[in-house]
Amino acid sequence: MPSTVSMTVNGKPVSKEVDDRTLLVQFLREDLHLTGTHVGCDTSQCGSCVVHVDGKSVKACSMLAVQANGGTVTTIEGLAEADGTLHPMQAAFREHHGLQCGFCTPGMIMSAVDLLQTNPSPTEHEVRDWLEGNICRCTGYHNIVKAVLGAADEMRSASKAAE
Ligand code: FES
Numbered sequence: 001m002p003s004t005v006s007m008t009v010n011g012k013p014v015s016k017e018v019d020d021r022t023l024l025v026q027f028l029r030e031d032l033h034l035t036g037t038h039v040g041c042d043t044s045q046c047g048s049c050v051v052h053v054d055g056k057s058v059k060a061c062s063m064l065a066v067q068a069n070g071g072t073v074t075t076i077e078g079l080a081e082a083d084g085t086l087h088p089m090q091a092a093f094r095e096h097h098g099l100q101c102g103f104c105t106p107g108m109i110m111s112a113v114d115l116l117q118t119n120p121s122p123t124e125h126e127v128r129d130w131l132e133g134n135i136c137r138c139t140g141y142h143n144i145v146k147a148v149l150g151a152a153d154e155m156r157s158a159s160k161a162a163e
C-alpha cells in the first residue's frame, strides 16, 4: 500500500508517496537520488548504508521509509558545511588515507561521527569495537581507525578553542 512519508533530509523537508515496503535506503537513493548512501548487502551486515535518523546512526537497509516518517535524516551528502568545508571526520579520512575504493566510506564516516557524539575520546579498542558493523574490503581497517582517532583529536581541540 502506498503511504505519504514526510521527513527532513539534510536540512530540507521532503514529502513523497512510497510503497509501505520501501526501505529507507531505497527511498534515499531512488526517490531522493542521494546515492552517497551505498548498498553492499541484503542482510544488514556491511554498514555501507549507515545514515543518521534523529541524530543516531542506523543501517538504512534495516528500516522502512515509513518508520522514518516525521524524523530527521542526515546522509553523507549532508555532513559537509554549506560552503563545502568537509566535516572533520571526512577531512581525517582523507588525511589518514582511511579509504581505498571508497565504497564503505560513507557508512564508516556516519558511524564514526555517531561514536564521537557519545564518546569524544574513544580508545583504539572502542573505535574498533564500534565499527564492528561496518565492513571494509580494502583498507585492513588500520587507517580507518587512525582517521577516527585523528578526527576525535581535531574535534576536541576545536571545541576547547571555542570555549
Ligand atoms: S546495505 Fe545495509 S548493512 Fe549492508
Ligand code: FES
Binding pocket: 098, 099, 100, 101, 102, 103, 104, 105, 135, 136, 137, 138, 139
Ligand atoms: S575502502 Fe573499499 S571497501 Fe572500504
